[in-house]
Amino acid sequence: MENFKMIAKTFFGFEEILAKELAQLGAQRVEQGTRMVSFYGDKGFMYKANLALRTALKILKPIKIFKVYDEKSLYQGIQAIDWSEYINENQTFVVDVTMYSEVFNNSQFVALKAKDAIVDQFRENTGKRPSIDKDFPDLKINVHIDRDTCSVALDSSGESLHHRGYRTATNMAPINEVLAAGILLLTGWDGKGDFMDPMCGSGTILVEAAMIACNIPANVNRKEFAFERWNDWDNELFNKILDSLLNKTREYHYKMIGFDKAPSAVAKAKDNIANANLSEYIEVFNQDFFESEKETDGPLHMVFNPPYGERLDIQLERFYREIGDTLKQHYANTNAWFITGNLEALKFVGLKPSRKIKLFNGKLETRLVKYEMYAGSKRAKFQQ
Template identity: 75%
Template sequence: MENNFTMVAKTFFGFEEILAKELQQLGAQKVEPGIRMVSFLGDKGFMYKANVALRTALKILKPIHKFRAFNESSLYKGIQMLDWSEYLDANQTFVIDATVHSDHFSHSEFVAQKCKDAIVDQFRNKTGQRPSVDKIHPDLRINVHIGKDQCNVSLDTSGASLHHRGYRTATNIAPINEVLAAGMLLLSGWDGSSDFLDPMCGSGTILAEAAMIACHIPANINRREFAFEKWKDWDNELFETIVNGLLKKTREFHYSIIGYDKAPSVVMKAKDNLKNANLDDYVKVYERNFFDTQKETQGPLHMVFNPPYGERLDIHLERFYREVGDTLKTSYPNTNAWFITGNIEALKFVGLKPSRKIKLFNGSLEARFVKYEMYEGSRKAKFQP
């Protein structure tokens, strides 16, 4: 068994604790949340497992080197301290993603270029050949992060961001990021133990993530590839064992997961995406305007949705959010309703008091994820013995 090593899982602001919980449940060791990231220990098999199974991770990085960099020369020398032939052959391709928060360096592109020069020069001096840069589909993706004068070099185990699940081929005008959708569902307490409704489902992302959580289906089971599949130490047999082990933990789901959208073309997109994810047996999507509906199931209902903010969709915000509140109040008893909005001012039009309000970001837009508890009968009656 390969020895454990440190890894870093990147995530969105506000998801650090739920990502840490995911890692602990998967079996990670020394799990430590930070800001937009969680560090942990695991072996190569766990690296594969984390990429396939984690719902709220954007990337899994494997740190391999750190040093102090305070000018161009120290950066170049620090990168050359590594024997890059351990990770890369001269006939392969690579790319460097650099992020910089330092007084010594002002441009991430300059840092990436300098690191590239150091790697290429090392190969040329040793072999007379050099690997080339491929920004689209490299054999090795290298992450360089400079904070003040500390330079951390990591291998990107994931490749493209892990929100690229592989099931969504059709999108609407303002699709929600898959990792954001999964994180919202986990924050809301969704675990598959009741009926579920997304009344403004768009291209079906929240529905797909809800079904995968309910059935314990690994988040990235439909993904086409991970960066580690091109590494020198790639172990396909180990990977297959990990995937099969995760699939054995899937379970049946005995409630309903339903989506509404009022646009026929959007409903078709949602159905296509759910079929791509092999989830169409678990999820039903209907062409309906939420404001004309009422609760159709018995027992508790869990609702999570992403209403338009007025950023990219033209709506009358005050009227829209008032109708959201009115519909919940009059038509959805015994419902926990959660939604995210980037228009924080618009929440005052809902006319209901949220029982929870969580700060998140939808892209660069600061948002609030809010919960409204709709009781059966009056709230007062709810608390009478």
């Protein structure tokens, strides 16, 4: 099988960890861009990337790049592709557009022109035309216009890869699964120690942490990928790739716990953890973090997503001060990381973060911060 270029889309700030993931999986010619990483691999590797990558949102397979100056050049460029290689007149497709262009200002117009070019080609050649299906298309086409350059790619993933397949129940402000996995990898979480999420909500961070610890492929629970509807779909190859990934899973021998003070959140977290087949590794308790104490003397890796005040009604100043107080008084020998979209609120924690990483949660600018809580005094640690 021959290698071809692919593009993995991701969140701002995750490019480096996604490039590392790709290199570890065996991708060739890995190059970082903005919110994306390009790489080369064969069809089997495309299946593998969709199954295993934790920080990718989509895997695209580019098929043509051309210059676009106006409506006519867009239409001609799309028509120059032999679409019969990818679908037939009895199948369905949809066009998804992203663009940064002064020539075009309406993505729906671009999608309509691209659709017309494809449909007209089939009409001329066969007298029939494929239909549009926005929900379950046989082929999802991605058109990306950057100034005067148009890239056409096939979307091999379909629904965004953050739809892992294990989460059926969510609470008010659930964290995106890819965002959770990326945060965990940025914190250096490798599964070699005790882990805690003290505000676990519907359990996403816990599930992603356990999957990393056990080296379980990120999308093993997913129902479908877009490439399964492609003309060159190879079920046997896919199963071979999946088996090889599952053979590399490992056991986790430490404690992983989650707290939430809302009983409804705990119930949802337990459901999602059970859906991901990870109940044996994770315990979830109905507990207020501010009334808790660390149970072990050993090191603890803590990662959480506290409320930002955007959707949940809390007194921010008091809430963030209590986070700092609880860590200081009850969580010695802990590396505590959390993400917040409320940059002002960080002032109230009363601790100096040892790291700050800029990320985005949707369009909201956030910070991932690290607080190192030492056992005993900091000075004593460095004098040992």
